[in-house]
Amino acid sequence: MHYTFHWETAFKAMPQLLWGAATTLEIAALSMIFGIALAIMLALFAQSQNPVLKAIHVTWVEIARNTPALFQVYMVYFGLGSLGLRLDSFPSLVAGVTFNNAGYLAEAFRGGLHAIPETQVRAARSLGMTAPQVFISIVLPQLFRIVFYPITNQIVWAILMTSLGVVVGLTDDLMGVTQQLNVVTFRTFEYFTIAAVLYYLLAKSVTVTARLMAGRLFRY
Amino acid sequence: MTLDIPPNGFRDDKSEPSGFDVDYCRDLAKVLGVEPEIVETQLPDRIPAIMSNRADIAVASTSDTLERAKTIGFSIPYFAYKQVVLTRKDTGITSYEGIKGHKTGAVAGTFEGLQWEADVKKLNDPNTTFRAYQSQADVILALSQGQIDATPVISTMTNELIKSGKYPDLVVAGDTPYVPDYVALVTLRSEQGLINYMDLFINQQVRTGRYAELYKKWIGEGDVVDLTVKGVYR
Secondary structure (H helix, E strand, C coil), rough: CCCCHHHHHHHHHHHHHHHHHHHHHHHHHHHHHHHHHHHHHHHHHHHHHCCHHHHHHHHHHHHHHCCCCCHHHHHHHHHHCCCCCCCCCHHHHHHHHHHHHHHHHHHHHHHHHHCHHHHHHHHHHHHCCCCHHHHHHHHHHHHHHHHHHHHHHHHHHHHHHHHHHHCCCCCCCCHHHHHHHHHHHCHHHHHHHHHHHHHHHHHHCCCCCHHHHHHHHHHC | CCCCCCCEECCCCCCCEEEEEHHHHHHHHHHHHHCCCCCCCCCCHHHHHHHCCCCCCEEEEEEECHHHCCCCCEEEEEECCCCCEEEEEEHCCCCCHCCCCCCCEECCHHHHHHHHHHHHHHCCCCEEEEEEEEEEEHHHHHHCCCCEEEEEHHHHHHHHHHHCCCCCCCEEECCCCCCCCCEEEEEEEHHHHHHHHHHHHHHHHHHCHHHHHHHHHHCCCCCCCCCCCCCHHH
């Protein structure tokens, strides 16, 4: 092999890489918050009688789940840009990952809503509760338990998807920082290995935290 | 090879690799007595391709910087570029200094990209931003859409872009203050024998007139770019 390893240069860049990891978490968190909100909205659209809302749900979910995330991020930045709607790299990445998250989570939420017996809702309404009250007190707590693991999965996926920021010029997240260091020094193996370890640690901390939370929240 | 930098590397109407670099590559393969297998890479991926053995030689207008020379081996220069500022007609940028206060970008890790980014950082102006993209095509796309207002490009390529008529809004806004960009053939640092052979090949291309012939074919009329640096031996 013609490669001599220079791990010291890579370790010297640890502060930059850690800041990149922090930005990655920020992007993932934002995309999950917006994604969950949109997913609930889409799941409710799917259940409504309005054909327009149903169409929105179907189109969104079909595109989000059946096209590459790279394509979706690229489309937000360059595709909307060609129509005159210019978003900068950071908002484009958040928007692209949110679009993807919402599509996948909408199906999880839809399945969850189906799993809650209709009888409970009818019983609650007959007691005099309003529809929003029913949704918040009866439906959401049960829904949360059902979709908890799909959401956790999607958080991990969102963290990994933030690496697509490089194709739209984002150099602040972990992959962006790694690539910037790489193209100047070409210590590809060292930098990408450290980045992979950091991604692994981020993803693992999410799943471990989720498992601990599930233990406390779903005790009964 | 990099095929989104016309006229040195691009794909023609039949999607075949074409250009000055491609012809040089074919010439080199002919004298070596082998069939060239063209591995297309984006600009930031040329050197990683050599390092990971996906390609043996890079004929892709790679600037011979000292930083890169720590990792791979360069031949003597086989071409030299002038870097100019490419912008749109509506930005009002007319010179290199005019980029202040604008969004800018370039291809990650390139000779001109790194210098431009350093100058942007020196300006220390929050309104002057820099974005690094992963391919030359993406940079041109971003420029034409307005995501960035200016970018450094080699002058041969800007001539091609404007001549093609596909980008009527793009205009050149003066030269960059960078030294001439000499580009060389790239291979592994340990392959000294191959580097010597490539040096001789480049020498012979000029001696036999092939350099001038290809220059006229792809770049056009005018004096060929001088590949020597006066006052130093090589």
